[in-house]
Amino acid sequence: MGIYGKTSDNVSMPYQFAARTRKTPRSFIREILKVTERPEIISFAGGLPDPALIAVKEIAEAARLVFESEGAAALQYATTEGYAPLREFVAGRYRRRLGLDASPDEILITSGSQQSLDLIGKVFIDAGEAVAIERPGYLGAIQAFSLYEPTFCPVPLGEDGPDTGALADLLQEKKIRLFYGVPNSQNPSGITWSEKKRREVAALLREAGAVFVEDDAYGELRFSGDPMTPVKKHLPEGTIMTGSFSKIAAPGMRLGWIYAEKEVIDLLTVAKQATDLHTPILTQRILARYLADNDIDAPIRRICETYRRRCDLMGGLIDDLFPEEVTHTRPDGGMFIWATLPAGISSLDLFERGLAENVAVLPGIPFYTDGGGTDTLRLNFSNATDERIEEGIRRLARVLRTYA
Template identity: 55%
Template sequence: MPVKFADRMSTVHRSFIREILKVTEDTSIISFAGGLPNPELFPVADLEAAAVGVFQDSGPQSLQYSTTEGYLPLREYIAARYKEKKGIDVSPDEILITSGSQQCLDLLGKVLLNAGDKVIIERPGYLGAIQSFSMFQADFITVDLEADGPNLAELEAALNQDKVKMFYAVTNFQNPSGLTYSAEKRAGVAKLMKGRDTLFIEDDPYGELRFRGESHPPVVRGYLDEGGILLGSFSKVAAPGFRLGWMVCGGEMRDKLIIAKQASDLHTSTFAQRVMHRYLTDNVLDDHIEKIKERYGKQRDVMVESIKKYFPAEVKITEPEGGMFLWATLPESLSAMDFFDEAIKNKVAFVPGRPFYVDDSGENTLRLNFSNSDEERIVEGIKRLGAGLKDFIARA
């Protein structure tokens, strides 16, 4: 007997990036595809020591069920870091620990979205958010990203539509484009958001990975006081495998999110939370982040310089000041999806840009990840892509 699946499953597909990663399991392929931190920078020994310490000091408690809100000392650490690094006053009671920031998106969808509700996203937008909100049969409104943030006229027009529940944005080193909102655009977004029922959701997994330029305050707390919701993660600054993220929110919204999380998984791993807290208190996180920034900054520079040397002049790229990605745009008539097939034959992979668009556009765009390769492989991979692009464009 055939299974009758929920209607929502007909509109949601497998993650295109996850499918690409299966192809890149071949170690001979140089991959710029995944949004992966560099495993050479994982603090393995320090996390091992933290785990041993947790078992020694609180073994039974670390293996027990825990509160849905999350381990209080870890929430206190996050709140104190917001104050120290961003000048933002956040109460530990406003922080909900989640199983990665991806769970934040799932919980927000469960709490906020009915079928047909509208969600504003950036164009191009984060694929994980597109996939998550699609599960709740949201209708997407896209706002073009300019070099310094969203097109404000498009954003205002989108906000004026009916049933717009949220505007989801990655304001620092956006995935996939690598772009960052300027102070002017942040203030402009905040001005448009004030006084509306639409929630601003700021996802900030890459904000601490700035290796050049000047930092900007986050939109949500820096310009909107306590309006909006802020998402964070330890995945890019410590260990993605721990699946530890959080969201900052208060009042009735937090209460509803807690109910949704209780229905999902009761709580995030007690052991992982305690080990992370032990690691954070026994070590200086800023020292570790500096190592990441130094490595990623060099890898980014090598990729940009190699692109300028080997890519055809017709290909345009972003030059991010942090994060893990840059974005390339081919001549308008070309398909990055078609070029992907040729690139794989030459043992190099990237992510075609079309999955980051909900309107099937972006055919001539692609994302390159510079964090998960060494400098030698970056040079060789970009050299192969450049040679392939020259031939691809010449045959177009």
């Protein structure tokens, strides 16, 4: 007699799955995006960069040059750590832009920042391990870490960053292995941590001997002013940084990285070898050629200018058209606005009513590891034109009026 498991539809199958697969949540965004693919729907639900801002012509020229001058090498196996010129670019940008003493040996190129989170989970999280995370927290990290069966310990997020009092209490009560956070233009809230909170978090984690995972996917998308000081500057030997080319170059290339001390990178490299041997060398070489031949700061400025205008437009329309009980964040960068609904309005119900008006939002529920978020929404402003933002917010305003 065979061994049979049950699928979610109670259909018998000749497989017995690992218990942890049952505990890993589906990507809420990916499921919702299936519903919002119809062209008539104005979607604020995803987290996509604007494709019109991708340097298609320049990247195509870089690809042509790579095939012309290094085609065979670009189609061969490569080292796990990543293409050396690309690692040097990342390390050099950390040195010039943020004043961090980074070297290429401390950089591991990954298949997008999502793989960075998966590798960190593999190396650091044992089943039952206490992992602190912002509340609300990035659902991609929640999903990646969930596969390794941690105990999530949420830390409330205020207007200027984590509640450091709550974090201090948590560090005293539990043996926290690591704290994951997004200090710059946080996903989902859009909040940027203050310099004070960055120093306080670093001091608390140093005293507790806990690691900080600093997800800096949106650090380059700051609308004005100098870059914020990374937490790693205050906690150099206890911080693992992750970054992504998806927001500033092209998400389809699936290129991200981890920046950490060499001994940490060595362990992560072994974990990556067991996962996929190496990130595709073809896309690494194409991106490295593009970065060598073009000034990346110019397209980043265009991206930031465009997103700032759209963020201001969306926020202003919310202020003008939504009920005054609706509150929202006012990001200084990134791709998202976080809104809180009046008491008694369910974000899931609003999502369903919005679809009937051909507008989609993302309910805040999957960003919470301990329940909550039923009255919150994440709104993406990066992947919609000004006209579609205006029309979409007007549709949502009509939906909100139906609750009156």
